Amino acid sequence: MTLTTNTMGTIDFTSSDERIGELLQRQHEIADLSALGALAEWDQHTAMPGEAGEARMHQMATLQGALHERATDPRLGEVLHALNEVVEQPRFTEADRGLVRQSLRSYEQATKLPRTLVEEMERVKVASTEAWITARQRSDFASFAPWLQRTVTLQREVADRFGYKESRYDALLDIYEQGLTTSKLVQLFEPVRTTSKTLLQRIQESGHTVDTSSLYGNFSAKQQEQLCQKILKSIGYDFSRGQMLISAHPFTTSFGSPIDVRLTVRYNERYLPMSLMAALHEGGHGLYEQGVARSLLRTSLAGGASLGVHESESRLWENALGRSESFWQGKYHIVQEVFPEQFGNVDVATFARALNSVQPSLIRVEADEVTYNLHILIRFELEKALINGDITVESLPEQWNAKYREYLGIEPDKDANGVLQDVHWTSGFGYFPTYTLGNLYAAQIFATLRQTFPDLDERLATGDTTFVLDWLREHLYATGAIYQPEEVIRRATGEKPDPQYFVRYLTEKFERVYDLNS
């Protein structure tokens, strides 16, 4: 696949300008050291021996200290402020502008935090992750609670140092998605909440069901690994610039996009979608990072425009495409080839429909598209309350279970399947809402794809997804983080983010899957 965007002229830096040159040199150094940190985290989650945690904790703290030193160098501030005065002039490129904007934001954030705090946060993150792994295995929230408390305390300090207008939690939201606030989120989430609850109720009242039996059975991890690799290859994930391993919590990371982008999945030998849909989800993240223009390598622009935009790509490939019948009409033969006994007698419509079964469940990452955002709403409400001081860490399991009763009508059997299921709170708060943002963006981008390719379903049914990837690379991936999230969505779809696309997508899809209008 050729990147047509190289002709756009926006993704190259004016490195002939002396100050852009100096900024790039500093960015390269920061990007290189950050990549080593990402590698150490990847190792921690995929390979690190159980007793090595103490050494890793110190390594990460030291690295964060070295990074912080570079990120707060007063000379960097001088260069950035000087560039900021002139970068709108026509002799600079969009990449230059993005670089200055992003770097200035990072510089201003970094200078608000003392180095000791940054190192302490890193130590707590590594130790907290180790504690979480054990606590989750044993379903023992009490052993994790002290670490969570330390993270809450540190995150409050970060919020106070960054500053905010309305609530402390807003300061944290802004870290992950620039400009995001609680009140904006409440507005965006309201139609999502209503639509999800209404659809769930209509599905439950319809009495209609989806046959999911084909997804349960015996699926060896070895064969699932083959399947995931084949599916990833077939959507265009490039293994010569990537790798797929196993971890408790699937994730995608990069040690230099677009040339080193790796991901993990996990296997449940009784239930196939656990790995298959994780591969498509992480694959979506991976395609985004592998699609970034090579000219952005070793800069902070070589990545997603924001967590929300990043999540839109994982959800697009996992759900909008990866749970559609037309997608599987083109790729189901891969599943049948790897698991001939299990799927030889299951037709593609049955398989694709099974992937869209709606059922309130305990685990977020296994949730269907209708209930998924309710899982996010629960986390959003809890972490907001935690940071703003309205609830205590100790009360979390109880609060968690109460919210699950309220939103989904079910309650976790144990904390491992409840409040301990996600790794995110080992590093901070404000991340979860970006998942729902991602769903909203994905629906809007998918609507644009449908409009651009009126024969989308027919083309997908041939097994081809290259035309989708090429379009996404050209209109979204190649520019990395040059533009801000809203601008990225506007450039790709022609409109600013609008939750109504998701409302329509979800309603139409599940009215069809569950035959709700009959």
Added chain:
Amino acid sequence: MTLTTNTMGTIDFTSSDERIGELLQRQHEIADLSALGALAEWDQHTAMPGEAGEARMHQMATLQGALHERATDPRLGEVLHALNEVVEQPRFTEADRGLVRQSLRSYEQATKLPRTLVEEMERVKVASTEAWITARQRSDFASFAPWLQRTVTLQREVADRFGYKESRYDALLDIYEQGLTTSKLVQLFEPVRTTSKTLLQRIQESGHTVDTSSLYGNFSAKQQEQLCQKILKSIGYDFSRGQMLISAHPFTTSFGSPIDVRLTVRYNERYLPMSLMAALHEGGHGLYEQGVARSLLRTSLAGGASLGVHESESRLWENALGRSESFWQGKYHIVQEVFPEQFGNVDVATFARALNSVQPSLIRVEADEVTYNLHILIRFELEKALINGDITVESLPEQWNAKYREYLGIEPDKDANGVLQDVHWTSGFGYFPTYTLGNLYAAQIFATLRQTFPDLDERLATGDTTFVLDWLREHLYATGAIYQPEEVIRRATGEKPDPQYFVRYLTEKFERVYDLNS
């Protein structure tokens, strides 16, 4: 296994002393960043996607720059020089003295090299490694030669900056084994050369042979992996502080000894010793690093005393123990359990004897104990000539093949099995001779073990190796790099290094194996 050495009182630092405290803090930072570099190298050799080399090259260079900055900080020099004046006073420990000695040596070395040179060396090393991997696969020396030439040029510059008395090459030898010179090596190696050549001739003239047929057959990589893991566990390698992966060239590395020490092996599905003996060899390195006292974690003392001493432990476990009949009397059942078809009808004496077949061969890492040091002598003579300017890079394949004809009477069929077989020259010169030093030290330590445990063979035959490991930990491993190589050998064996132990070991062993005195 309990470390009795913790009671020795020598392996704790006097961190209550302010300057030792400051030195330790600086050492920790350097150790942490170095560990991340080691992790990145480990990843490069075991997992990194093929296209990611460019990013990794920059990451390593940037990291080396950051490390060099810390290693040459004038404040570090001040602290070290002040400590050096007082550290012999009785209120300081042996660990303090080792730390100051080692740190001062590193500081003096580092301050002799400009940062740009250090970064350039790292870039060349990473790129050269990638070039070597491809060149070896294609047996294409010409594509590797330009990288080798750059390394030679850089190494000469290093030698000139470090300084030397007799020859440029001496400056490089000193990096790996303090105080080592060409003339010392020639003296040490002379009895080795004579003994090896004489023994080889006697074996060839005897007409006696060793039946190695049991080692050839069908051995699946999966089963070999199991076998290597079991053997490693049985000698005391701790997987909760380690990991075993695959790489083209087996190696051991550490990201924080003693708690994160990892190793690699490689599999030949037609010939078992390729993996099994690599596991014992790397396992020996691993046991050493895992046996370092935990109080040395995050300092430059948490590792081997020198490359020569390190190699003594790999050779001790691989050869003196791992190719002895008594060792296999105790552990052969593991081999039979994993490969019942292949070894069910082979007795332990036949198996152990097969591991000691002597045969001039092309590949160093597969060489027997009699010819191994001839491989090292060849490399020693070639790299010495290369650095001193007596031969050119272009002439290396020809020179290599001529030496193999002269020393071993055979000639490589292709450069992949000749001059391209080892990765070492991608990073520098002066390393190979430490392998022969390791063989000499190993024989001397093994003689001490025999003296300490008169019933050594009987105890090994029960399958127990814990008593050997415990002794080694107490007398050699725990102190890490607190003492200098010669002192380490003296403390463990009561004598300074003496090549006659190796001469006797080799002669007695192979007179027995090949029944040369009958």
